[in-house]
Amino acid sequence: MRELVFALEYEPGCNRVADTLADHPDARIRSLSLHATAESLWRVDHAVGDATALADIEDTFLTADYYADCLAADDCGATQTTRVLDHTNDTLILYSYWERTSDCASVPHIALEHLGDGVLFETRHEGRHYTWRLIHSGEGDVGAFFDDLETAVGECARMEMLRTAETESPGGEPSDGGSELSPEQDAALRAAVEHGYYESPRAVDVGELADHLDVPRSTLTYRLRRAEQQLAKRYVADERLPERPSSAL
Incomplete structure (x- = not known):
């Protein structure tokens, strides 16, 4: 199994979630679950921050013109549904479901195309930085994945590679190169x-x-x-x- 870790740093005005988190530096969002098929994507996200930050994050998810994970530069016509599963003073849990169109692109769907089925996704969103961790079989074309991802992102975000390595061995010891700094x-x-x-x-x-x-x-x-x-x-x-x-x- 192979691990890919990279970050997208969004420019202002390109991603409403990134813009909202940039206004609240102490808030962050991490995925609890993320799954994709060729036609759809669904995920559960856990956000933490103060009451004002969480209110703004909830409003962003519920009122965005189109799904935040979509890399299309304009409204792609996709259908999305977001529901609040829990909202306390310092925690917000959101469920999102997205049915994509032919104009849509996203990290999971580009990964499915080039890395095959069974890819595991983990995300963390802080400020304008959206970090992705992918675990895949080691098959597929990683170079083509990043080429297509860079094309889909365009000028909206800068891509930064953080790590690519074998995943941890059964004994729990990380393989060589798994802890190198970018x-x-x-x-x-x-x-x-x-x-x-x-x-x-x-x-x-x-x-x-x-x-x-x-x-x-x-x-x-x-x-x-x-x-x-x-x-x-x-x-x-x-x-x-x-x-x-x-x-x-």
């Missing part, structure tokens, strides 16, 4: 160290560092957070590895 994450982390972002007190804040790197503040924050997450997981995993016995003299 080039963008590596560059962000190195710049943060070099410019004193991790000093105490900090020599630069995230806004100043973003200006220096000529990237949006939200983009830099996202890359640093993901890099820190990878390094923390790697550190803990290394701690769990049994010590090798010393060779006998």
Whole structure:
């Protein structure tokens, strides 16, 4: 089995969910379940944030002109239904069903075309960053998948590859390359160290560092957070590895 992890960074005005989350930096949405056939897609999403953020997220899902996962630049004429399954002060759970048309495109449907049936999808949406994790059989044409995805996204979003590797082995140990930082994450982390972002007190804040790197503040924050997450997981995993016995003299 193979794992693909990548992120779409949406430009303003291209995705209403991304625009809403950009207005609420502490809110996020993750998929609890996501399934697709050639003609349809249905999913359950879990959103967290303050009361105002969740109200805005609910309104976005219920009133969007067309389904948020559709990559079409204009209204594609698809039929979509969204229902609120639960809404508390800090949690929102949404069910969405989408029947696509010939003008529709989405990550799951492009994956089904090039990677085959049985693909597993996991998503996380923070700000303008929409991270996808795909688990597939290893068959199919990954290059064609990304070529078609890039064409479908067009100028609405920038695609960033985060990881491609074998999935975890039965023993639970990640295979080689599964915890590598993407080039963008590596560059962000190195710049943060070099410019004193991790000093105490900090020599630069995230806004100043973003200006220096000529990237949006939200983009830099996202890359640093993901890099820190990878390094923390790697550190803990290394701690769990049994010590090798010393060779006998």
